[in-house]
Amino acid sequence: MIPPLIGGLQKTTSHSVVLPFYIYASLGFLAGTTLLLFSTDALGASYFSPKMLAITHTMALAWGTMIIFGASHQLLPVLVESKLNSELLAYLTFVFAAVGIPFLIYGFYVFDLGWPVLVGALLINIAVCCYLGNVLGSFLRGNTKNVHAWYVLTATLWLLATTLFGLMLAVNFRLPILPRNSLEYLSVHAHLGIVGWFALTVVGVGARLIPLFMISKYTNDRTLWLIFVLLNSALAGFTMLALARTSPLLFYIPILLGLAAVLLFGRYCYMAYLVRIRKRLDAQVKTALISVVQLSLPLAVLIPAIALLPPGRFSGMAQLYGFCIFFGWLTAIILGMTFKTMPFIVWNKVYHNQAHKGKTPAPRELFSDRIYRLMMYCYLGGFAAFVPGIVLLNQVLLKTGAAALLITAALQVYNVLLTAGHKSKQA
């Protein structure tokens, strides 16, 4: 029975909207690590290889983007203080993305840049438009236009720019519509996604959630606005420089802007950590804090790469850079936040109207903490082995690292399915 209630209790997004994204993303991570294990021989060659393209898009779309889609449908109401604009749009986002992503990855893997890639890219763009409709609608009807909401909206616009540009690049392979070869635009396409979509989303949402989970009273909107300006300026600057084909030295400007943003975000999280009320942090929040440190790795790799390496060795550095982003920073924060958000969604589904009937398990008891810790050891070990593997092009290190990451993904799938399948243990 719903209690007599006066006031502003707002309905949250239905679990049936959110959970498919989480399950799909965890399977996407499994697919990405499986591809990685069987593609270590492609490392060291050009980063524009079928296997590398397939792995990158699996990690960026099937893993990173799908889980962000899922979590943000749940978190948008918290960020903009309004209910989700449309659950139908959320379902459509899932359907179009879930169908489009395998087409795209298959097309890259078999290097058929014809209809599989075009169909995949088209469906993904439709999915992104549906998602944008939801973000924009929720933003406009929201009670507040706070800095976090601006981050999410801007990130979604950059995502649309990324996928539209990706579609144009796919068309350009067959029918020249751009002045140059598609390969020359890849770095722009990649950074629109990495900085515009992933970095803005992670900083915007992380700056709200990380203090919330630590019960920290620290908040500093000025710093967040400064990071917002720095990241957007860095991305706009990088894009213009890349399109204008200027001297590589000029790329230091956007890189330093990006580095400043990363350091400021690191400082923001550290300040929140210092004044937290919850002193004993759980493993998931610790994982999120590790990811903040990992965020500096790609920049630490890229700056020496531009300065020191001859053009022939840049390919390996580009792969290391990409690995640090997709398997490092992004994967770490997702591994942590998945088990900070998903158990609550399932808990709400199972126990929201029967909490009073007896003792209910805490949300964190809906998954296996032992498996989570094992997963994190595998992840950190795999990451630590793979990075020197790329630098030294050592197949033993690469295979060992990739195998550990595959085990990480399998354990993640196990815990996600365990959580999603949780049933009430009450009579």
Add this chain to the structure above:
Amino acid sequence: MNIKTNDTEKCAYALQDLYNVYDPEIGLNIVDLGLIYGLYFEEINVRIQCLMTLTTQFCPMGEAITTDTHDSLVRAFPGWEVIIKLTFEPPWDFSMISPEGKAYLGH
């Protein structure tokens, strides 16, 4: 903890039950968390009005917490009508956590 009431005796009795209502994320009871602003007892109408808040207006656990609060009060006062009034004025903040709550969180 600064809970307003018109009947301190009944309020103390009600709080005994409300100490068993937890915020599932934080793992702390809603009294020490500072979510209860007021408990008003209307003898004539046999009605309890509980004025409370949530840590955020769109708290995903809001329904679970308010339902549990309502049912705890119904159990403590059989035959009384219980009305939960949600308010976000003033909004909840960390200073509302009791010293016991802060100690529980390791602060």
